[in-house]
Amino acid sequence: MGRSPCCEKAHMNKGAWTKEEDQLLVDYIRKHGEGCWRSLPRAAGLQRCGKSCRLRWMNYLRPDLKRGNFTEEEDELIIKLHSLLGNKWSLIAGRLPGRTDNEIKNYWNTHIKRKLLSRGIDPNTHRLINESAVVSPSTLQNDVVETLHLDFAGKVKPEPVREEIGGINNCTSSGTTSEKDYGNEEDWVLNLELSVGPSYRYESTRKVSVVDSAESTRRWGSELFGTQSDAVCLCCRIGLFHNESCRNCRVSDVRTH
DNA sequence: AACTAGAGCAACCGCATCGCG
DNA sequence: ACGCGATGCGGTTGCTCTAGT
Numbered sequence: 001m002g003r004s005p006c007c008e009k010a011h012m013n014k015g016a017w018t019k020e021e022d023q024l025l026v027d028y029i030r031k032h033g034e035g036c037w038r039s040l041p042r043a044a045g046l047q048r049c050g051k052s053c054r055l056r057w058m059n060y061l062r063p064d065l066k067r068g069n070f071t072e073e074e075d076e077l078i079i080k081l082h083s084l085l086g087n088k089w090s091l092i093a094g095r096l097p098g099r100t101d102n103e104i105k106n107y108w109n110t111h112i113k114r115k116l117l118s119r120g121i122d123p124n125t126h127r128l129i130n131e132s133a134v135v136s137p138s139t140l141q142n143d144v145v146e147t148l149h150l151d152f153a154g155k156v157k158p159e160p161v162r163e164e165i166g167g168i169n170n171c172t173s174s175g176t177t178s179e180k181d182y183g184n185e186e187d188w189v190l191n192l193e194l195s196v197g198p199s200y201r202y203e204s205t206r207k208v209s210v211v212d213s214a215e216s217t218r219r220w221g222s223e224l225f226g227t228q229s230d231a232v233c234l235c236c237r238i239g240l241f242h243n244e245s246c247r248n249c250r251v252s253d254v255r256t257h
Numbered sequence: 258a259a260c261t262a263g264a265g266c267a268a269c270c271g272c273a274t275c276g277c278g
Numbered sequence: 279a280c281g282c283g284a285t286g287c288g289g290t291t292g293c294t295c296t297a298g299t
Contacts, residue, residue, distance in 0.1 A: 014268085015267095015268075015293085017267090036284085037284075050285085054285075055267085055269085056268080059267075060267075089288065103266085103267095106265070
């Protein structure tokens with residue numbers, strides 16, 4: 001019994017992709033678009049399972065991928081996002097145009113971990129290795145640290161946010177704040193329109209309908225954060241995209257907001 | 258030149274989540 | 279509400295390349 005395999009593996013190629021396979025996949029997707037990965041291999045004439053095709057496309061063949069070395073700005077952004085999100089590579093990748101989750105994950109494991117360790121920072125907790133106190137001040141400007149806040153969809157998970165504001169987060173997947181401090185995980189939703197900013201007042205955004213009894217937490221969020229119009233994306237707040245359009249804010253000059 | 262160890266990265270695997278009937 | 283297939287995600291593996299001896 002048990003789950004049926006995602007594909008018939010007996011006659012499938014495995015291992016590195018050949019140029020011919022790449023070409024077949026690219027040609028097929030150009031013609032038909034992405035989607036239906038399970039049936040794609042057969043339709044494209046590939047002896048690969050759908051998962052493998054998807055991975056190859058996502059991580060290597062997509063035309064919008066940015067190849068080459070990570071910039072210093074990207075490094076810092078990854079570190080900051082990891083301190084907020086933990087090993088949520090796909091979410092982190094969503095904030096780095098042209099980078100894939102796999103690429104970022106590999107880069108983290110091979111470069112950034114070492115970089116943080118050399119700074120005396122534990123890459124898992126983002127805390128200084130020799131001190132129990134706070135955390136990676138070297139990587140975040142003070143004004144940003146003081147005002148780091150998260151914006152929640154529908155429900156607010158208050159305590160960790162307060163911790164964000166007071167020092168730096170405990171929100172990573174390996175964080176230490178216990179679940180009982182803010183209820184069940186299912187009761188709150190982190191809106192990944194993460195924002196970092198000065199002490200603007202900020203209202204929790206509600207991308208999904210609020211169907212809960214969280215009026216109090218909502219009010220709490222409003223009192224704490226003010227209106228959403230003040231929110232600026234993380235990239236802009238930490239000073240990236242100084243001279244170019246930010247894809248998150250759609251604003252060409254971040255100094256104006 | 259040959260060998261070895263380590264780094265880097267593409268790809269795989271298994272589980273989780275989503276979405277549709 | 280439930281079951282099941284499809285897709286997505288994160289951890290891990292293993293191959294390739296390169297630097298050191």
